[in-house]
Amino acid sequence: MVTKLPKVDVVTTGMGWTGGIVAAELTKAGYHVVGLERGVERTIEDYLHGHDELKYNVHKELMQKLNKDTITFRNTLAEEAKPVRDEGALVLGTGTGGGGAHWGAQTYRYFPYDFEIRSKTIEKYGESKIPDGVTIQDWGITYDEIEPYYSKFEQMAGVSGEVDPLAGPRSVDYPTPPLKKLTQMKMFHEAAEKLGYHPFVVPTGTVSEAYTNPDGETLNACQYCAFCGNYGCEYGAKADPIVTVIPTAKKTGNFELRTNSIVTRVLYDGNKATGVLYKDTRTGEEFEQPADVVALTSYTFNNVRLLLLSGIGEQYNPKTGTGMIGKNYTDHHTITGAIAYFEDMKFNSYIGTGALGSAYNDFNADNFDHSNIDFIHGGQIEMHLMGNEPIANNAVPFGTPMWGKEFKEKSIHYYHRNVVVVSQRAILPHKDHYLDLDPTYKDDYGDPLIRVTFDYTEMDHKRNEFLVEKCAEVAKEMGADIIDIIPMAEHFGGRFAFQHDAGGVIMGANPETSAVNNYLQMWDVDNLFVCGASAFPHFGPTNPTPTVAALTYRAAEGMIEFLKNGGGPLVKAK
């Protein structure tokens, strides 16, 4: 039996960054929001006693357990997918805060090039530059149009940063100064500058000083304690929905949080989303929550899955190219580079934050000439000081045995004598990479799991070869004695280890090429907004959260317009 509840203005499916931003903005505007969250409610008191590598970093205490549901994965259309079974291989945030609880808080913007990647590539290099099967498209929004929303996110999250001279223009400064440069970063800056590049201190939501945001929420100063990414911050020094947007929503009096509530369907009458169906995860009791606006604010996988399970939109078919839901899935879990060992240095490598580090973008986006290079886009050259935790960090030069006497000797010797330079890179979509429902594996309720079909393209390998050499180049300039280039496997191995997945409900300028408009409003169902990286037509070169948040701020503005005007599409198809 389903209990039908009174109608509300807005219902969200998950209370991480996207749900939190929607809740904050809509409740401030006077609308009643119900936030449904399958996990528990957290406060920063839950992060005390948290400096425990085994519990949080290895066993992923903050993440969704996989015992009720997971995803399945295969490389190619010809293969049968297998479930991702192991806790370490699939990171999905859960509970209030969601991915915003465990994130490392690196807060880069994407480049102007990203938002108009197809037009700008064709304009400069001609259409033949885009390989067959690579389905890049413009996002239906320009950098200038999204810029104010990036700023809004940065002001809300207190982002500490230094201006990247090669990034898109900014309307306002970062609200707080960058984190301190440690020895390794100073070496990196010096080397990069000698090579003629443009290094900057990585912008971060682990804030450098106490900061009160425009909503009146206060973040405390980061302590560089290094228990950061995969951990919650007990200081409230990492921007997290539970110390920012969720309290903002709560203090309006217009917000109702319902935890242990898992949304199983979007209710759809063929024209509108009339609400959602959800279950109490403890009792199995089922509820219908009607709403004027339904905001899908789950993770990429579940946003897509809810649409498919609810019969909304048409499943993308890689053979015919028809259908939009599930299209342009991109995975961003492949980050390689070089490990640099220094015999004469001993760093205080226990110090760190999820985002402490430095980077440069001379080989990112279209910041360099691709005329004689056989790939498009690029990556960021970067190093991070996350605090080398002792279980996860036992680096030894290649050729050293991985256990026994020599391993022990060298792993201890090099523990404070290495710096890892990596390159996060853009991942471009391919016609054969997509999401659909798995034909075999199901969740505890009998619903099919989402299935991922993804592999590296030839261009991904070429881009990687180029970027790892650039990582090694700066490591050499830093004076490293040994430089090992981290190899990239021939095929993606299916480790989804830090929640960087995009696409499936992509945005664009018209319904022929996209599922949502630039307010993340579905073209077909105008009271349904799908918020998250599911809207990215390709995975930009760096961490997704600022772009997710910026798009969601815009979506929230759209929802307010929609409710004010009594409905209708917010954008005319071009």
Next chain:
Amino acid sequence: MSEQEKNIPILDKRTSRRSFIKNSGLTVGGLVIGGAIGSLLNGKSEATTSTVAHDTNQTVIDYSETRQFFVRQKDFDAIVAATEVIYPEDKNGPGAIALGVPYFIDKQLASPWGSNADDYRKGPFKAGETPLNKSEIVLQGVRKLNEVAEKEHDGTLFKDLTEEQQIAILTSFQVGEVEMELVSSAAFFSLLRTLTLQGCFADPLYGGNKNMAGWKMKEFPGAQMSYTAYLDKEEFVAIEPVSLGGHKH
């Protein structure tokens, strides 16, 4: 000075209470957590926190070294020997045995983690997947260690082999040469290596990294609360480690 400030203890000799408060901004906007943080930060001596109990004869018995998972002595002996080969005692410091790794593994396998409680376990299990849980893999693996040892060395158990012989057998597991049921020997070895390193370096609350000796060997300071005092240091700063049990609650 407010009550709040008085209650926040000195974090470390090198981080004054005043600079900690200033840097963290706790008194600006963090009063919500001040009390709880304060008590968490109150470091107490590690020496007083080891798990000991006194019987009527005043003999100290360490109940943390009582097995939960391994029942057969031969099974446990094999894992003890194997972990020490993977992470041996040397001039740097203790090996797996002295660090309590075998007891760490025993507890892990007895925990919900040992039964893959948080993993997706629905079938079908396809080629390359194992239907066995972690405790089943390890138990089969250690028995296989003894089986191979006895077969290759005239009935000698794994623990009684020379180090060279033990290395040779573990290597044959590592490369997947040993036949096991429903799982590869490489998967077992990889799990054993992972568990061994976890036991060397996890917080001592899990039974390994005894007396934080694993951390001391790597000069890892453990569950520190702040490093703001060291950000400008060019030279290496060795900080006495602290465990979660060393935090006062």
